[in-house]
Structures are given as structure tokens and as C-alpha cells.
Amino acid sequence: MTDTGGLPALTGGPQPDLDSGTTALWSALAGARVIDLAQPMRRGMPQSPNHPPFRMVIERRHGDLVRADGGSAANEVIITGGHVGTHVDALAHVSQDGLVHGGRPAGAAQSHEGFAELGIETFDPYVGRAVLLDVAAIHGTAVLPAGYEITPDDLEQAAGHTRIAPGDAVLIGTGWSRRWDEGAAFVGLADGVPGPGVAAARWLAERAPRVVGGETIAFEHLGAGRGHATLPVHRILLVEHGINIVETMNLAPLLDTGAREFLFVLNPLPIVGATGAPVRPLAVLP
Known part of the structure; x- marks a missing residue:
């Protein structure tokens, strides 16, 4: 199996409890190579000047809010035009x-x-x-x-x-x-x-x-x-x-x-x- 573009190849095989149509589809895909055709989205990436730029900021960092059990979560705000990136x-x-x-x-x-x-x-x-x-x-x-x-x-x-x-x-x-x-x-x-x-x-x-x-x-x-x-x-x-x-x-x-x-x-x-x-x-x- 080949790992390409950050995505793994499809793996597995026909399962006995699948109907014949599903089995045939999975058999056709088993071992296939998957190539990711998207460009990575990041601040400052090339884009048309006609559209608002992509921005991503971490809104909440680990440690900003800590739960009673010690757990914490981080999250972001994403701003982008619909015609930016792939x-x-x-x-x-x-x-x-x-x-x-x-x-x-x-x-x-x-x-x-x-x-x-x-x-x-x-x-x-x-x-x-x-x-x-x-x-x-x-x-x-x-x-x-x-x-x-x-x-x-x-x-x-x-x-x-x-x-x-x-x-x-x-x-x-x-x-x-x-x-x-x-x-x-x-x-x-x-x-x-x-x-x-x-x-x-x-x-x-x-x-x-x-x-x-x-x-x-x-x-x-x-x-x-x-x-x-x-x-x-x-x-x-x-x-x-x-x-x-x-x-x-x-x-x-x-x-x-x-x-x-x-x-x-x-x-x-x-x-x-x-x-x-x-x-x-x-x-x-x-």
C-alpha cells in the first residue's frame, strides 16, 4: 500500500456479510492509491487579489480554560474567502x-x-x-x-x-x-x-x-x-x-x-x- 499526499491507500477487502454489489465495489478499490490534490491552507498563501485573504488564529489556547479533571482544549477562528486555496x-x-x-x-x-x-x-x-x-x-x-x-x-x-x-x-x-x-x-x-x-x-x-x-x-x-x-x-x-x-x-x-x-x-x-x-x-x- 502507498501513502501519498498525506492520505493512506485504501485497505481492506470484501467482507462476507456484504451484498455482491458492495463487495464488487470494495474489491475494485482495495489497494487503490489516493492522491490529495488540495494545496495546504495557510496565512499568506498565494491567492487572487480579488478575494479576502485566508486567516487562521488560535482563539483559545491550552491552559486558557482548564477543566476540573485537568483537561484543556484549543480551538481556532478561520476567516477565508470562498475562492481562496483549492x-x-x-x-x-x-x-x-x-x-x-x-x-x-x-x-x-x-x-x-x-x-x-x-x-x-x-x-x-x-x-x-x-x-x-x-x-x-x-x-x-x-x-x-x-x-x-x-x-x-x-x-x-x-x-x-x-x-x-x-x-x-x-x-x-x-x-x-x-x-x-x-x-x-x-x-x-x-x-x-x-x-x-x-x-x-x-x-x-x-x-x-x-x-x-x-x-x-x-x-x-x-x-x-x-x-x-x-x-x-x-x-x-x-x-x-x-x-x-x-x-x-x-x-x-x-x-x-x-x-x-x-x-x-x-x-x-x-x-x-x-x-x-x-x-x-x-x-x-x-
Whole structure:
């Protein structure tokens, strides 16, 4: 068994008191390798300047309150934006000309208490097939250059003979998670960030995936010095096609395995009315 990304491999085997369907499922998973695709959340981590920063403080320390039997507990307060760290974008996250996905008026659905529809709590947990398109690999590099625009041809080459079926999850490997500890360079305000351009977004949308995702803080090609001035890929995927986006994943350990198809588990926190929420995606490999 292999322990990867802080998560142990699945262990065990069929139990005699399980029905045949459950036994078959457990047999398929026994010995599987689980890879954690989430970046660790900490104060000062790279994030979009459009969102409030992550903060965590210990509110009560051991010894602040001691029970009669000598026991003590510590606890914390966590403050974070819904789009900080590894997270899923809800369909309520982006509007175009005042409308969110399905032509719904954004103003009628939103309030300070959240969105009455299309919030992240409406995202059904995903457990299914994922296809990883390693664009960095087809260019013979571990990390794509800053500001590189991914094209449909890149995606076609990365897919090769692997078929993308409607309802699959599609992840794009740029290698950018290898730069997570580089702070400002990871954010890319000065030099840009690699990601899909408009044509690549339409290529993805044509294949009708359930969800798409990548390693950068915005699932977009960001040119040098451009920042988040416009986000057309978000418009195409979220507003026009209703495809959720996963951002800031740590794909490096998965890319290193060479795996291109795997079981993908995605279940963001169900924060009612929120436009996004943290998630800890898992890749399950044979």
C-alpha cells in the first residue's frame, strides 16, 4: 500500500456479510492509491487579489480554560474567502450583462446573505471518471511558461487517443502547482499565468464535462501585467455552459505518476448561498 499526499491507500477487502454489489465495489478499490490534490491552507498563501485573504488564529489556547479533571482544549477562528486555496466555483460566481447561468437575473437572486439559487450548496458531489490533459508534458517541460495560452491543438495533443465523455471531469496540467511556494510569481500579476484561452474553453465546453479544473488561481490564460481584468473563460464555462471550475489544485504529484485517467472525488463545503467553497479533491488510482 502507498501513502501519498498525506492520505493512506485504501485497505481492506470484501467482507462476507456484504451484498455482491458492495463487495464488487470494495474489491475494485482495495489497494487503490489516493492522491490529495488540495494545496495546504495557510496565512499568506498565494491567492487572487480579488478575494479576502485566508486567516487562521488560535482563539483559545491550552491552559486558557482548564477543566476540573485537568483537561484543556484549543480551538481556532478561520476567516477565508470562498475562492481562496483549492476551491470550486459555483455557477453564481460570474454573471454577464446582469445574467448568471440559465439567463437568470443575478440581482434578483443575490443578497448579503448569499444567492437564492446556483450557490455552491447546489453542487452535487462528484465521484466519477476524470481525464488529465498534461499540456506541459507535450511541450517537453515540467512547467509551462508564464502567460502561455493553451490552445485547442494543445488539448487535442494532450488527450491523444483518450476519449472525453460527457459528464467527465477534465483537468489541465500546466505544472504551475510546482511554483506554489514562489508567492507573487505564482499569482503572476507581473509575468502572467498559463491557462486555457477562449478557443480552448470552447473546445472544453463542446465536450460537455461536468467540471473542469487546473492548478492556477484563475482557470484562464492571464497575460503579463493583465491580472484579472477580464475572465472570458469563466464566462464561457460558468455562464454560458453551466460547467463548474476547480482552481488552485496541487496536480504536481498526480502529473508525476503519468496517470491520465482516474477516479475523481470532488465535494466542496456546502455553504448555502456562497459563490464558491474550499474543497479537498482526491484522485484514486489503481
